[in-house]
Ligand code: IMO
């Protein structure tokens with residue numbers, strides 16, 4: 001029996017999961033997305049080409065790879081078709097490399113409308129959703145009225161679709177919200193036909209077979225642990241289990257099958273959308289992180305909020321996910337900084353603590369430690385022995401504070417700007 005390794009984000013998403021999955025996929029013949037949907041934007045850059053994946057697992061570019069869209073995922077057929085067509089233009093044989101779980105839930109056009117209506121009704125309290133229909137689709141899943149990918153094979157699929165759409169229209173009456181009930185419907189039904197051309201499978205059996213045959217699986221998370229519906233900064237979260245246990249529930253794999261857990265984090269923090277962000281910067285430094293780090297949403301284009309690395313939050317994510325290996329991204333963005341700050345503790349209600357508050361409205365003041373910058377272009381360095389001392393000290397400090405080894409240092413967007421330790 002081989003193992004299922006998990007790779008996931010430890011912050012608020014956008015940690016660089018796409019690059020790392022693509023990189024590690026040489027070692028994993030099977031890559032499986034376990035949750036989330038097209039709210040994700042996983043960027044992969046090689047040479048002059050860059051590609052943003054939303055629903056397709058990031059193993060797709062490797063020859064012979066099997067890419068599973070797992071049951072915990074919510075799938076928008078329109079976005080999926082567009083993504084596949086774009087991949088085909090690059091010569092990627094998507095039909096040979098993608099299989100879809102029957103249990104994945106379908107995002108309907110009216111789910112996107114509900115997402116928009118709910119956000120509009122929240123005014124200042126809005127979540128900052130990507131408006132891809134994620135929350136409403138998971139709501140229908142949990143309230144046991146959703147449509148699943150496997151349902152597209154049923155002869156009465158169109159009637160089932162119409163019945164759910166009618167429920168949505170009824171529900172939308174409770175909002176003061178203008179919309180076109182038929183928006184994107186024809187395109188969506190057309191995209192369903194496209195979906196039917198893919199293998200629609202019982203992926204839990206497929207994955208169990210892979211493990212029995214000794215094939216290692218990489219489970220690819222979307223979003224980040226701090227956006228987890230249970231353990232994130234509720235209600236400013238996404239609607240799925242982004243933490244490690246989501247790999248088991250989203251793929252139908254037993255907890256005992258989990259091997260390594262790769263936890264990805266940026267050397268600083270970013271967040272898109274609303275919600276607490278204790279180390280957020282509103283000054284020149286924050287602007288510099290955004291500009292040099294190209295911190296603009298890959299899915300929505302929104303500027304990302306930026307701030308210093310938050311160790312209490314990172315430790316919390318590591319604890320919940322059972323991280324065995326850390327992957328640090330984008331330290332190169334801070335190459336020009338004289339000093340670098342790291343939040344070591346929080347002050348909450350006048351008391352020093354490392355506990356991430358339950359209440360998202362809680363006032364949190366970060367306590368910082370200042371470390372010297374390295375003032376060196378990290379992205380040009382290919383070997384660990386050539387890295388500047390200040391940077392290696394920074395890495396060692398984080399390892400000491402988290403108790404987990406940083407196994408991979410990503411020092412630029414390209415595949416070869418990576419040091420594996
Ligand atoms: P990747 O996989 C960053 C955020 C949204 C919003 C909240 C809820 O690229 O890391 P949703 O549309 O899920 O209902 O929005 O979650 N969010 C992300 N932020 N990266 C993502 O994905 C995200 N997916 C959702 O901005 O605050």
Ligand code: MG
Nearest residue numbers: 014041042298
């Ligand atoms: Mg992203």
